[in-house]
Every structure is written in C-alpha cells, then in structure tokens.
Amino acid sequence: MAQRLFTTLIFMTICIAPYLAAGPSRAQSVIADLSEHFVGITADFTGAKILFFGTVTGPGKLVVVISGPAKDITVGNKVQRVGIWINDENVTFKNTPSFYRVLSSEPLDEWLPLDTRETKQIGVEYLKLESTKAIGRAKAADYRAALVRNMQKKKYYGKAEGQLKLLGGGLFRADIFLPSNVPTGDYTIKTYLVSFGRVTHMEVTPLNINKTGIGAEIYRVAHQHGALYGVAAIIIAVLAGLGGNAIFRKS
Amino acid sequence: MAARTTESVNLYLPIAEMSVNIFLLLGMGAGVGMLSGIFGVGGGFLMTPLLIFLGIPPAVAVGTEANQIIASSVSGVFAHWRRGNVDFKMGSILLVGGIVGSTFGVFLFQYLRSLGHIDLVIMLSYVIFLGVIGSLMLTESIRAMQRRKRPGSLRKLHQHNFLHGLPFKMRFRRSKLYISALLPLMIGFIVGILSAIMGVGGGFVMVPAMIYLLGMPTAVVVGTSLYQIIFVTANATFLQATLNQTVDIVLALLLMIGAVIGAQFGTQVGAKLRGEQLRGLLALIVLSVCAKILYDLVVTPDDIYFLSHGSGGH
Numbered sequence: 343m344a345q346r347l348f349t350t351l352i353f354m355t356i357c358i359a360p361y362l363a364a365g366p367s368r369a370q371s372v373i374a375d376l377s378e379h380f381v382g383i384t385a386d387f388t389g390a391k392i393l394f395f396g397t398v399t400g401p402g403k404l405v406v407v408i409s410g411p412a413k414d415i416t417v418g419n420k421v422q423r424v425g426i427w428i429n430d431e432n433v434t435f436k437n438t439p440s441f442y443r444v445l446s447s448e449p450l451d452e453w454l455p456l457d458t459r460e461t462k463q464i465g466v467e468y469l470k471l472e473s474t475k476a477i478g479r480a481k482a483a484d485y486r487a488a489l490v491r492n493m494q495k496k497k498y499y500g501k502a503e504g505q506l507k508l509l510g511g512g513l514f515r516a517d518i519f520l521p522s523n524v525p526t527g528d529y530t531i532k533t534y535l536v537s538f539g540r541v542t543h544m545e546v547t548p549l550n551i552n553k554t555g556i557g558a559e560i561y562r563v564a565h566q567h568g569a570l571y572g573v574a575a576i577i578i579a580v581l582a583g584l585g586g587n588a589i590f591r592k593s
Numbered sequence: 594m595a596a597r598t599t600e601s602v603n604l605y606l607p608i609a610e611m612s613v614n615i616f617l618l619l620g621m622g623a624g625v626g627m628l629s630g631i632f633g634v635g636g637g638f639l640m641t642p643l644l645i646f647l648g649i650p651p652a653v654a655v656g657t658e659a660n661q662i663i664a665s666s667v668s669g670v671f672a673h674w675r676r677g678n679v680d681f682k683m684g685s686i687l688l689v690g691g692i693v694g695s696t697f698g699v700f701l702f703q704y705l706r707s708l709g710h711i712d713l714v715i716m717l718s719y720v721i722f723l724g725v726i727g728s729l730m731l732t733e734s735i736r737a738m739q740r741r742k743r744p745g746s747l748r749k750l751h752q753h754n755f756l757h758g759l760p761f762k763m764r765f766r767r768s769k770l771y772i773s774a775l776l777p778l779m780i781g782f783i784v785g786i787l788s789a790i791m792g793v794g795g796g797f798v799m800v801p802a803m804i805y806l807l808g809m810p811t812a813v814v815v816g817t818s819l820y821q822i823i824f825v826t827a828n829a830t831f832l833q834a835t836l837n838q839t840v841d842i843v844l845a846l847l848l849m850i851g852a853v854i855g856a857q858f859g860t861q862v863g864a865k866l867r868g869e870q871l872r873g874l875l876a877l878i879v880l881s882v883c884a885k886i887l888y889d890l891v892v893t894p895d896d897i898y899f900l901s902h903g904s905g906g907h
Binding site (some may be wrong): 560 | 603604605607610611612660661663664665666667668671672694712713781805823827831832833834836838840842843845846849852853854856857889890891892893894896897898899900901
C-alpha cells in the first residue's frame with residue numbers, strides 16, 4: 343500500500359513537472375487523473391477506494407463532481423387507506439445520475455456562488471431532475487427531495503462534500519470511496535477551477551466500473567441465454583439436493 | 594488494482610448486484626432448510642421476506658428462492674422416500690393440477706399488475722392465506738392434543754362429505770384413500786395459482802389441504818408435498834430465468850448448501866415429533882410470518898416515499 347502510494351507520487355511528480363516549469367505561459371489550468379480508470383467488480387468486491395489526484399496552476403479554488411451513468415429513476419409514494427399503507431403515485435425522473443459525489447477543499451456554501459452551482463449542477467440540491475410527466479411544482483419538489491434522500495440512504499449520493507486535500511505547490515488529492523452496491527457503467531469526473539465565482543477551467547476524467555471474472559460471465563449468460571441459464575440453475579439445484587442426500591445417507 | 598477493504602467472508606452476487614456475508618446466508622439456508630425437512634414446506638414463505646429484508650431486490654429474492662427450494666425438496670424427498678412416505682400417484686395428480694394452475698396464475702399475475710397494486714394483492718394474499726391456514730391448523734392440533742389425553746374417544750380417519758360423491762374414483766394405496774381424482778386435481782390447480790402470484794412453492798397451503806381436505810395421513814403428506822414442489826418450483830425457476838432474469842445462481846447455491854444440510858436434520862427431528870405437534874408448530878410459524886406482514890402493512894413507514902424496484906443504481 344505504502345509502496346504503491348510512493349510510486350503514484352513519483353509518477354505524479356514526473357507528469358506534473360513540465361507543467362510547473364511552464365508556469366506563466368499556461369496561466370490557469372488543471373490536470374487531474376485517477377489511480378485507475380477501470381474498477382472491476384469481482385466476487386470478493388466489497389467496495390473500493392481509488393485515488394484522485396492532480397495539479398492546478400493559477401488562482402482559484404477547486405470543486406470536483408463525480409457522476410455515475412444516467413438512468414431513469416422512479417420514486418413511489420405510499421398513502422394510508424383503511425388502515426393499510428398502499429402505493430400511490432409514481433414519478434419517474436429522466437437521465438438522473440445513478441451515483442453522485444462532490445469534492446471540495448472548503449465547504450461550498452462559503453465560497454461558490456449559487457448561479458455557478460445551478461448552471462454546473464454542483465451539489466444534490468442543484469441537480470436538474472426532469473420528470474417524465476407534468477406534475478405540480480409543490481409535488482415535484484416533494485418527489486425530488488425524496489429521490490435525493492433515498493439515494494443518499496443507499497449511499498449512491500453523497501450527503502456532504504468530500505474532502506479534497508491541497509498538498510501545496512498546486513498538488514491536490516482525494517480518496518474516492520465506492521460502496522459495494524456501486525452502479526456499473528461509465529462515470530465522468532469533472533474538475534472545475536473557479537476564480538472569483540467564475541469557472542475558468544474544466545477538466546474531465548473518465549472512469550469505468552464494471553463486473554469482471556466469473557460474476558460478469560454469469561450476468562452475461564443470464565441476460566443473453568435466459569432459457570439455458572434457467573435449465574442450468576435447475577440442474578445445479580437437483581445435483582445439490584442429491585449430493586447432500588448422498589453425504590448424509592452414509593453417516 | 595483498487596485498494597480494497599477486503600473481508601473474505603463477503604461475496605458479490607452477480608444478479609442481485611450487491612455484496613453479502615457468506616455465513617449469514619449459509620445459516621439462513623440451514624434454518625429454513627430444517628423447517629422444510631420437518632414440515633414438508635419449501636420454506637419460501639419464510640425465506641423470501643428474509644432475503645428482501647437483507648436488501649436483495651424483491652424480484653431477485655422471489656426468482657432465486659424458487660431455485661433454492663428445488664434443492665431442499667430433492668434432498669428432503671429422498672429422505673422421506675426411504676421411509677416409504679411418498680405417494681407418487683397422489684403427488685403426480687396434484688402436480689398436473691399445479692402446472693396448469695401456475696401457468697394460469699402467471700397470466701393472472703400479469704393482469705393484476707396491469708391494474709396496479711400488485712404488491713398489495715401479494716401482501717394481502719399472504720396475510721389472508723397464512724392467517725386462515727395458521728389459525729385452522731393451530732385450533733385443530735390443540736384439539737387433537739387434548740383428545741390424546743382423554744383415551745377412549747376414537748377419531749375417524751376422515752369425514753365423509755359431498756366431496757366423496759365425485760366421479761373418477763381412484764385408489765391411493767400409500768395414502769390409504771379411495772377418492773375422486775378430481776379432488777387432488779382441483780387442489781393442485783388452486784395451489785398452483787397461489788404459488789405463481791405469491792412466488793412460493795405453495796407447501797404451506799398444500800400440506801394442510803392434503804391433511805384436511807384429502808384426509809391423507811400426516812406422515813405421507815410431507816414427502817408427497819416435497820415431491821410435487823420440486824416440479825412446481827423447477828417450472829417457476831425456468832420462467833423467472835427466461836422472462837425476468839431474476840435467478841441469482843450464486844445466491845441460490847449459498848442458500849442450497851445451508852438448506853440441504855438443514856433439511857436432513859429436519860427430517861430426523863420431524864420423525865420424532867407426533868403429527869399434531871408437527872402441525873401445531875407449523876401453525877405457530879405460519880401465524881408469526883402473517884403477523885409480521887400485517888404489521889408492515891399497517892405501521893407508518895419511516896419514509897412514505899421510496900425508490901421503485903428495478904430503478905436506482907441497477
């Protein structure tokens with residue numbers, strides 16, 4: 343672990359050195375990268391931690407937005423009828439990030455202007471969520487808040503900004519934690535350099551999270567050859583039953 | 594490679610798309626497998642809610658449970674067969690009714706879903722069937738235990754009523770019955786519908802129906818029920834895998850290993866208990882599951898909003 347970190351730091355320094363030397367010619371710029379661009383979900387996956395790092399030149403503060411693949415997400419609602427809680431209206435939000443985190447070195451409320459947060463969708467309160475059907479303003483707000491609340495409960499959305507550490511000399515780093523139920527697909531990590539309330543530079547870093555190994559193979563067969571998978575599942579179950587029986591018969 | 598917070602007891606489930614503790618699942622499998630060995634029920638009515646409680650998506654819980662029940666039923670049926678406690682003739686007739694019923698049930702399920710509130714229909718059918726069957730079995734077994742204390746009052750093997758006037762009479766030697774084949778066919782059909790809608794093998798409905806409606810001896814009921822559950826759940830597994838891709842083989846295998854071991858012990862325990870004790874115990878378990886589901890329907894949820902199944906991350 344320590345050795346890996348050391349190698350990463352050396353690698354960072356080598357990458358960064360030319361830009362530091364270039365100095366004034368590139369007045370404002372951000373270079374960011376990840377310790378890995380692909381996270382494979384294997385059978386022993388219980389979540390992962392990846393290192394996000396980079397360097398910044400020029401004035402300003404940094405804010406990082408991590409978004410998972412966009413999905414349609416449906417929020418349901420329960421009402422009580424004759425003593426029993428039953429499902430009421432469903433609202434589906436289009437192209438909603440399935441994973442969302444914000445990283446910053448200082449609390450956003452203290453320095454990032456609201457209009458910037460709105461236009462760049464920085465922070466869960468500023469996500470643009472569009473419902474598939476027309477609903478009233480008050481109702482939309484309720485469902486929207488419920489979506490964020492429930493996504494936070496399942497650890498898909500962050501509750502507060504994560505910590506971006508400034509190491510001096512323009513270097514920065516942050517640990518990104520991925521929970522065990524992390525959605526699979528293509529992620530984008532956007533790093534904004536904000537100077538006097540205005541975004542002066544943006545850097546996009548891609549990240550792909552997907553199943554690998556036996557798990558990926560099982561998933562593929564289940565979805566592409568359902569009938570075959572079903573027959574295999576039945577055979578395995580019958581064999582497991584027979585096997586258990588044979589073992590216990592002897593004893 | 595990513596820096597992992599690895600604990601070797603956890604396993605990532607490829608279809609459920611989450612990481613679970615291996616020993617917890619083995620233990621759950623063993624517990625429910627033991628019940629299935631004792632009572633001849635698949636245990637789906639108990640395991641499915643437990644899996645959902647663990648955070649497994651409900652559709653995956655139902656599909657995978659069907660797969661797991663095959664294993665524990667195969668294991669259990671051989672243990673009963675060795676004791677000569679499987680009525681294959683009766684089981685096969687129940688099965689014919691069951692396959693027709695469950696196919697009809699799948700279409701009924703789709704129709705109910707198009708009307709909305711399918712969740713409520715499922716939950717209410719659980720409450721009604723578990724409640725009615727549990728209370729009937731409990732009162733009957735208590736009465737039987739009281740009768741046992743007063744010697745001299747001999748119980749008839751079964752009551753004769755209009756059902757015995759039906760045509761197509763058949764002799765079931767193992768069950769010591771001479772009744773119309775229409776009767777088990779009808780029972781199989783109705784249980785088949787229920788198992789399709791509720792996503793269970795239907796053992797907890799089938800066992801009391803065989804005892805009280807058909808008048809079969811309790812000893813034969815358990816093995817015969819397991820025998821027909823194998824085929825009903827194999828049918829369900831195939832349909833779930835092809836239509837919905839909701840069978841998680843890794844999850845099922847973990848549960849199977851536990852259940853197969855549990856079922857063997859269960860069969861031994863069941864052989865030591867008397868019929869009415871067996872029925873009384875099953876009645877209590879059925880009633881507690883019923884009470885839990887009813888409680889969940891009535892109590893105010895923590896959050897009246899929720900992310901609908903099938904969305905949110907997957």
